[in-house]
Amino acid sequence: DVVMTQTPVSLSLAIGQPASISCKSSQSLLGTSGKTFLNWILQRPGQSPKRLIYQVSKLYSEVPDRFSGSGSETEFTLKISRVEAEDLGVYYCWQGTHFPFTFGSGTKLEIK
Amino acid sequence: QIQLVQSGPELKKPGESVKISCKASGYTFTDYAMNWVKQAPGNGLKWMGWINTQTGKPTYADDFKQRFVFSLETSASTAYLQINNLNIEDTATYFCTKWDYYSEGFDYWGQGVMVTVSS
Numbered sequence: 228d229v230v231m232t233q234t235p236v237s238l239s240l241a242i243g244q245p246a247s248i249s250c251k252s253s254q255s256l257l258g259t260s261g262k263t264f265l266n267w268i269l270q271r272p273g274q275s276p277k278r279l280i281y282q283v284s285k286l287y288s289e290v291p292d293r294f295s296g297s298g299s300e301t302e303f304t305l306k307i308s309r310v311e312a313e314d315l316g317v318y319y320c321w322q323g324t325h326f327p328f329t330f331g332s333g334t335k336l337e338i339k
Numbered sequence: 340q341i342q343l344v345q346s347g348p349e350l351k352k353p354g355e356s357v358k359i360s361c362k363a364s365g366y367t368f369t370d371y372a373m374n375w376v377k378q379a380p381g382n383g384l385k386w387m388g389w390i391n392t393q394t395g396k397p398t399y400a401d402d403f404k405q406r407f408v409f410s411l412e413t414s415a416s417t418a419y420l421q422i423n424n425l426n427i428e429d430t431a432t433y434f435c436t437k438w439d440y441y442s443e444g445f446d447y448w449g450q451g452v453m454v455t456v457s458s
Contacts, residue, residue, distance in 0.1 A: 266444045275434055275451050276384070281442040319384060323444055327400040328374075328386040 229254050229322055233331035241339040246307040248334045250320035255300045257324070264323035267296060267305050270333075271316035279318075280305065312338055341365035343435050343449035350455045351425050358421040359452045361435030368416035369393050372438040374445060375409065375420050379431040389438065390418060425456045 230253040240246055256263045267280040278287045280296040283303060293308040307314055315338050321330040346360040361373065375387040388399040390409040397409035408421040422429055432451040439446035 262443070264443055266442075268445070275448040276436075276445075277448070278442075278444065278446050281444040285442070287442070287446070321384070321386075327388075330384040330386070332383045 228327055229256075229325050229329050231320055231322060231329050231331035233318075233320060233334050235334060236332075237335040237337065239337045239339050240310045242312060243309050246305075246310050246314070246336060248305045248318055248320075250298075250303045250305070250331050252301045252303075252322055254325065256303075256322050257300055263299065265296075265298065265303050266321050266323060268319050268321065269314075269316050270319065271313075274316075276319065310336070310338065314338075341437070341447050343437060343447055345433075345435060345449040345452045348453040348455070350457065353426055353456055353458055355425050355456075356421060356423045357425060357454055358419055359433060359454070361418045361420075361449050363416045363418070363437065366437075369413055371440065373409075373411075373418040374436045374438055376434045376436055376445075376448075377403075377431045378434065378451070379428075382431075384434075387420075387433075392418070422454070425454075427456050429454060430456045 232251045234249045256265050263283050265283045268276040270276045279290050284296040295306045297304050317333040317335050319330050319333050342364050344362045349357050351357050369392045372389050374389040377385045387403045390397045395411050406423045410419045432453050434451045435449040436445040437447045
């Protein structure tokens with residue numbers, strides 16, 4: 228199985244500060260279609276996960292543009308340009324290139 | 340709007356079975372596959388597999404091939420997860436999540452069902 232490694236485990240940031248979360252995969256996530264199926268989701272406290280980013284860098288329509296994703300092959304990054312209160316929760320990367328789909332262990336974002 | 344509404348929490352004893360539901364609304368149920376994801380307490384997320392909502396064919400991840408059954412009631416736009424011969428390690432929240440063929444990812448999630456297995 229593809230192992231997804233996220234760092235840091237947790238972040239504590241003030242409102243307005245930037246955030247950066249790393250996600251590394253044990254195998255390349257570049258698929259035979261030429262697409263890279265690396266996704267990001269956010270699980271707020273007590274809630275189910277919500278979609279954020281698909282195929283490395285594409286934001287779902289409702290996601291604010293302070294979020295961005297980048298990377299290729301095995302190294303990926305989620306950035307928040309300026310953290311807001313509603314951004315708290317656990318961020319997970321997950322890959323959909325190889326079966327079984329696998330998730331990172333999560334990065335908990337706390338607001339100072 | 341698209342919604343996945345799951346059934347309520349369950350408390351079961353080891354060896355029993357449980358069947359949880361995921362009712363979809365706001366889209367054509369048979370147009371999109373349904374996936375299931377497990378989240379054990381304090382743990383991350385684990386993909387269990389998916390079911391083709393057109394054919395009813397399930398595909399299970401290796402760890403979920405033995406006691407887990409995905410099924411459908413398409414007339415009710417509902418997917419089911421049954422877990423047989425429950426053990427303590429099955430204590431978790433189980434999410435259904437809709438597959439999106441455009442993004443090729445999970446676009447909507449149910450609220451989750453907490454299953455507690457305790458003697």
